[in-house]
Amino acid sequence: MAIITISRGSYSKGKEVAEKVAARLGYACISREVLLDASDRFDIPEVKLLRAIHDAPSILDRFKHGRQIFIAYIRSALTQRVKKDNVVYHGLAGHLLLKGVPHVLKVRVIVDLADRIEAEMHRDGIGKEEARTLLIKDDQERRKWTQSLYGVDPWDSSLYDLVVHISKLTISDAVDFICQSSSKEQFKTTKAYQQKMDDLAIACQIKAALVDPFFDVAVTSEYGNVLLYTRLSDRQILKLKKRVEALGMDIKGINNLEIHAGVPSPPNAV
Amino acid sequence: MEPLTFEMILVMLMIGIAIFLFIAEWIRVDVVAILMMVSLPLLHLVTPKEAFIGLSSNAVVSIIAVIIIGAGLDKTGLINRLVRPVIRIAGNSESRVIIAISLTVAAISSFMQNIGAAALFLPAIQRVSKSLKIPLGRLLMPIGFSAILGGTITLVGCSPLILLNDLLEPFNLKPFHLFDVTPIGLALVGSGIACFILFGRLILPRGSSEGPEEGTQPELQHALEELGEPYELHTPEDFTDYREPVRVDDLKRRYLINVVGITEPPDFKVHSPTADMEVRSDIEVLVYGRAKDVRRMADEEGMVLKDDLEVFKNDVSETRSGTVEAVVAPRSPFDGKTLNQINLQDRYRITPLAIYRHGETYRAEIGDLILTVGDAILIHGTWKRLKLLQEEASLLFTTHLDVELMRPEKAAFAGFWLAVALTMIMFFKIQLSVSLMTGALGMVITRVLSIDEAYRAVDWRTIFLLGGLIPLGIATEKTGTAAWIAHAVLHAIGTVEPIVLLTVIGLLSTVFTLVISNVGATVLLVPLVVNMAIAANADPRMAALVVGLATSNSFMLPTHQVNALYMGPGRYRSVDFMKAGLLMSVIFIVVMIGMIYLIYGV
Numbered sequence: 001m002a003i004i005t006i007s008r009g010s011y012s013k014g015k016e017v018a019e020k021v022a023a024r025l026g027y028a029c030i031s032r033e034v035l036l037d038a039s040d041r042f043d044i045p046e047v048k049l050l051r052a053i054h055d056a057p058s059i060l061d062r063f064k065h066g067r068q069i070f071i072a073y074i075r076s077a078l079t080q081r082v083k084k085d086n087v088v089y090h091g092l093a094g095h096l097l098l099k100g101v102p103h104v105l106k107v108r109v110i111v112d113l114a115d116r117i118e119a120e121m122h123r124d125g126i127g128k129e130e131a132r133t134l135l136i137k138d139d140q141e142r143r144k145w146t147q148s149l150y151g152v153d154p155w156d157s158s159l160y161d162l163v164v165h166i167s168k169l170t171i172s173d174a175v176d177f178i179c180q181s182s183s184k185e186q187f188k189t190t191k192a193y194q195q196k197m198d199d200l201a202i203a204c205q206i207k208a209a210l211v212d213p214f215f216d217v218a219v220t221s222e223y224g225n226v227l228l229y230t231r232l233s234d235r236q237i238l239k240l241k242k243r244v245e246a247l248g249m250d251i252k253g254i255n256n257l258e259i260h261a262g263v264p265s266p267p268n269a270v
Numbered sequence: 271m272e273p274l275t276f277e278m279i280l281v282m283l284m285i286g287i288a289i290f291l292f293i294a295e296w297i298r299v300d301v302v303a304i305l306m307m308v309s310l311p312l313l314h315l316v317t318p319k320e321a322f323i324g325l326s327s328n329a330v331v332s333i334i335a336v337i338i339i340g341a342g343l344d345k346t347g348l349i350n351r352l353v354r355p356v357i358r359i360a361g362n363s364e365s366r367v368i369i370a371i372s373l374t375v376a377a378i379s380s381f382m383q384n385i386g387a388a389a390l391f392l393p394a395i396q397r398v399s400k401s402l403k404i405p406l407g408r409l410l411m412p413i414g415f416s417a418i419l420g421g422t423i424t425l426v427g428c429s430p431l432i433l434l435n436d437l438l439e440p441f442n443l444k445p446f447h448l449f450d451v452t453p454i455g456l457a458l459v460g461s462g463i464a465c466f467i468l469f470g471r472l473i474l475p476r477g478s479s480e481g482p483e484e485g486t487q488p489e490l491q492h493a494l495e496e497l498g499e500p501y502e503l504h505t506p507e508d509f510t511d512y513r514e515p516v517r518v519d520d521l522k523r524r525y526l527i528n529v530v531g532i533t534e535p536p537d538f539k540v541h542s543p544t545a546d547m548e549v550r551s552d553i554e555v556l557v558y559g560r561a562k563d564v565r566r567m568a569d570e571e572g573m574v575l576k577d578d579l580e581v582f583k584n585d586v587s588e589t590r591s592g593t594v595e596a597v598v599a600p601r602s603p604f605d606g607k608t609l610n611q612i613n614l615q616d617r618y619r620i621t622p623l624a625i626y627r628h629g630e631t632y633r634a635e636i637g638d639l640i641l642t643v644g645d646a647i648l649i650h651g652t653w654k655r656l657k658l659l660q661e662e663a664s665l666l667f668t669t670h671l672d673v674e675l676m677r678p679e680k681a682a683f684a685g686f687w688l689a690v691a692l693t694m695i696m697f698f699k700i701q702l703s704v705s706l707m708t709g710a711l712g713m714v715i716t717r718v719l720s721i722d723e724a725y726r727a728v729d730w731r732t733i734f735l736l737g738g739l740i741p742l743g744i745a746t747e748k749t750g751t752a753a754w755i756a757h758a759v760l761h762a763i764g765t766v767e768p769i770v771l772l773t774v775i776g777l778l779s780t781v782f783t784l785v786i787s788n789v790g791a792t793v794l795l796v797p798l799v800v801n802m803a804i805a806a807n808a809d810p811r812m813a814a815l816v817v818g819l820a821t822s823n824s825f826m827l828p829t830h831q832v833n834a835l836y837m838g839p840g841r842y843r844s845v846d847f848m849k850a851g852l853l854m855s856v857i858f859i860v861v862m863i864g865m866i867y868l869i870y871g872v
Binding site (some may be wrong): 012192222223225227234255256258259260263 | 514525526563566632
């Protein structure tokens with residue numbers, strides 16, 4: 001009865017750990033499925049979504065809001081999957097996309113660079129230098145991505161509940177730790193926690209439905225009472241209202257919906 | 271045409287900045303005026319003396335006096351006494367009510383600030399609407415428009431007209447007398463009312479969906495329906511076992527219900543409990559909310575919903591507590607603040623239930639919403655505490671509370687001093703400011719209102735707006751900018767008949783008054799149009815008069831204070847104003863030009 005996110009660099013054995021944890025606990029193990037869901041639902045090629053969530057934003061992205069839009073789609077798909085509970089997510093940025101959900105066990109798996117280089121050489125059949133360059137570049141992209149969107153460094157261990165360095169500790173040790181931690185009281189899905197998760201899912205769904213073109217509308221939901229925060233002009237708000245009215249029917253669990261214009265959005269808004 | 275000098279460019283730049291700031295509203299309009307007051311002498315466009323001459327001008331002093339006289343009339347309940355017979359005469363037909371109240375409001379508005387007249391009548395109209403079962407939306411707009419139109423009946427009716435003679439002074443034009451505009455004003459009021467009587471069904475919103483027959487207690491009832499009824503719930507003995515503490519605020523955020531009463535064992539009742547108060551086991555809770563939400567709360571939180579009120583039965587009665595609707599009035603200290611900042615709960619122990627704005631009801635997290643003029647707040651509390659709030663006078667209560675702070679015994683004095691002021695103006699031809707200040711002083715001396723109350727009544731925003739824009743007018747005139755623009759405009763439109771010119775001026779003033787304030791529009795346009803008229807061989811006084819009148823032609827947008835005030839209680843949307851206002855504005859221009867043509871034979 002928990003949600004586990006496993007964050008990792010490429011070739012860091014995260015996938016293996018995740019699959020083993022899921023198998024042992026009998027949980028669903030998801031990663032790419034989220035992108036496929038989002039790609040299906042919002043009719044966006046998967047590769048575009050992958051780029052949005054993987055590559056560091058370019059200068060151009062500051063002016064276009066494509067990335068924000070894609071991330072809203074991904075987040076919506078992820079929360080839909082995760083709210084069913086008992087899942088291990090080892091895709092990108094799970095700990096950040098599920099911010100605000102109290103019972104998520106956030107794990108980071110790290111592996112020495114030398115081991116990662118070897119793994120990459122072995123799998124892709126490339127030279128050592130090339131593998132090293134690719135990995136370092138990849139890490140940098142991840143760093144820039146999280147820093148530009150969330151203002152944090154993915155290597156900051158305080159972002160996680162558990163960081164496991166797989167070197168002397170084996171994969172199976174890591175699986176033990178994670179399974180043991182997930183059984184702790186604080187990661188149990190209580191009614192209140194599930195409500196929070198459901199609310200996040202509702203907010204993310206609404207955000208995804210509105211984000212194009214209303215990318216700066218922030219959404220919160222508490223017990224299905226949805227609030228939209230915006231600084232749009234009055235005319236834009238009329239358009240937003242029309243869009244919201246059309247959408248009310250599609251999304252389940254909305255009890256009340258209000259647009260609060262000109263009010264600063266709270267930090268937990270999506 | 272004269273060449274454009276550097277000073278002219280500077281003046282135009284300042285006008286541009288002023289207009290831009292008026293529209294953009296980065297800073298408040300009166301602050302823009304003070305900015306002008308300070309920057310014009312710094313740029314050597316006016317002398318330092320001229321920069322502040324506005325504050326001691328005839329117009330500004332007259333406005334101060336008019337506001338004090340209006341406050342005096344209000345304090346003695348004279349206006350309220352006027353309302354009663356009016357309503358009796360009106361009977362119970364919608365048209366007659368509109369005609370009777372509109373005429374009265376127009377008459378009052380002709381010698382006090384329009385917004386004052388409109389605000390005074392709001393509670394009375396509310397009562398009429400309730401007792402005669404006419405939706406408020408069908409009454410307020412005609413009456414609000416009449417209040418604006420009534421301002422054109424006398425030269426002291428609205429700020430632009432008070433200002434007019436001062437603006438004519440530099441041109442050595444003959445000033446207007448108090449009642450010079452009266453025929454035009456009366457025609458405008460008449461046509462305004464006629465417009466609503468004839469076309470009211472087409473241009474006024476349908477009112478609430480119930481239609482006139484069921485609209486018994488229109489807006490408060492309507493809002494209450496959305497908010498639900500009082501319900502009493504009981505918490506079981508194991509309510510607090512194995513769970514996080516549930517607070518009053520949690521229930522509000524989760525279920526959008528308002529806890530207005532809670533019992534404390536053994537037998538103590540807390541009214542309007544604070545947000546952080548914990549809901550304990552084995553107690554009774556009184557909440558306001560929609561049935562659906564209350565049932566959901568009872569289910570999810572494990573409370574027992576009672577069929578009827580039991581413990582709180584006597585507390586919800588007419589005599590102990592209730593729900594009122596209060597509107598954020600112009601100049602209210604609440605304007606621009608949030609309910610969280612005002613903290614009604616702690617200060618008065620009353621509970622704001624919902625905010626009604628531009629046709630939308632806000633129920634969730636209303637503490638964060640930034641209040642603006644015209645927002646209607648639904649508040650629940652004991653009558654005693656609600657009265658305390660009313661006494662603070664930050665909110666205009668549209669629900670009547672039987673609270674008497676009035677000095678009805680002074681009504682005769684108030685009426686007397688108004689008559690004195692008007693006599694001085696009409697028969698002794700004493701200057702407006704002196705006559706009106708005499709009336710105001712008389713009221714203070716005869717204790718109709720105290721001098722402190724008089725000071726408090728004055729709207730300093732209007733005073734500085736006027737005082738600060740007058741030097742801009744002086745600069746426009748002194749540097750020859752007005753003449754230059756006038757020539758340029760005339761050059762562009764070619765030679766036209768004076769009547770066409772006046773119509774163009776009327777349209778121009780209407781546009782200006784919709785985007786910037788009526789005072790700002792008057793100050794900027796009068797020097798301009800006087801020059802235009804002189805250049806086109808038309809009567810410059812008439813041109814100025816058109817500006818003075820047409821700056822009251824502000825119906826299409828809820829930018830006029832009166833419209834802003836009535837928007838909330840009337841449940842109007844901007845589009846309602848556009849629909850009715852467009853017709854009204856066209857009629858206004860036609861009637862105004864027609865009357866000027868008939869009377870002055872332009």
